[in-house]
Amino acid sequence: MRKNEHKKNFHIMEELLINRKDLVQKYFVREKLCDSDYSIMHHEFNTTQLSSISEVSDTSSVPKACLSKVDFQCCFNSKQIKLITHCANKAHLFTLDVSEAEMKAFFACCLEHPLKSVCNRRVAFFFDALCEQKLISTRWQHVIDKNRLILSSSGKNVLLNSSKLSTALNEAKQNDGCVYRTIKLYVHIIAEVEEFTNSDME
Known part of the structure; x- marks a missing residue:
């Protein structure tokens, strides 16, 4: 896997786990997360936002270094x-x-x-x-x-x-x-x- 693509996928999962508690609760509770489920979840991640502030996950226990601003997830030489x-x-x-x-x-x-x-x-x-x-x-x-x-x-x-x-x-x-x-x-x-x-x- 290319370096840029690996870094991009890592940051997608990082942002998903930190900022999209709703999607984590919706998909990760399933007994099995297949490729089609992941594709649907990824689409929702890219096209939707949390419906209200009350749904935002609690990040108080997350290290500040993990709460980096959204970026391009690239690694250019x-x-x-x-x-x-x-x-x-x-x-x-x-x-x-x-x-x-x-x-x-x-x-x-x-x-x-x-x-x-x-x-x-x-x-x-x-x-x-x-x-x-x-x-x-x-x-x-x-x-x-x-x-x-x-x-x-x-x-x-x-x-x-x-x-x-x-x-x-x-x-x-x-x-x-x-x-x-x-x-x-x-x-x-x-x-x-x-x-x-x-x-x-x-």
Whole structure:
């Protein structure tokens, strides 16, 4: 199993056990949890939220280190960060060119200031392409939203939230422009770099 995918699955289970007591109680009490049950549970985890504050599990006994903020669940190496940075600048995703240090901080969800989108559709397409290659969490929209990482192209100091990202992605997928093909190509190369690196380590 690839390193990124392993880390992503670990964080999904960590967040599930800490924050979704409702799903744990619903599925883990069964005598047997089969693959289809897990798929349904994973879908609910990605598409639903707790219905009320009273359902939130008690985290008072959980170590603070385990209560980390939601993140991309990724583990990029230096070559991948370099390629990601080059792609972001080549595709003109943000109003200012980004550095490798900024991209590292972005994926660590610790940017000092949010990046400003040039085109929300382009930005959404880029992160969805990373997700399709299993390089980042399927909840990337939620991660960007909750960590206040990107400002929308549509207004001054307006943050890109999950809803805006979802709309932008739907619009982008209806467009077959050159920039989207370029993004797809770069993301494919980024994924191949990971495969190559992992095969060298085996």
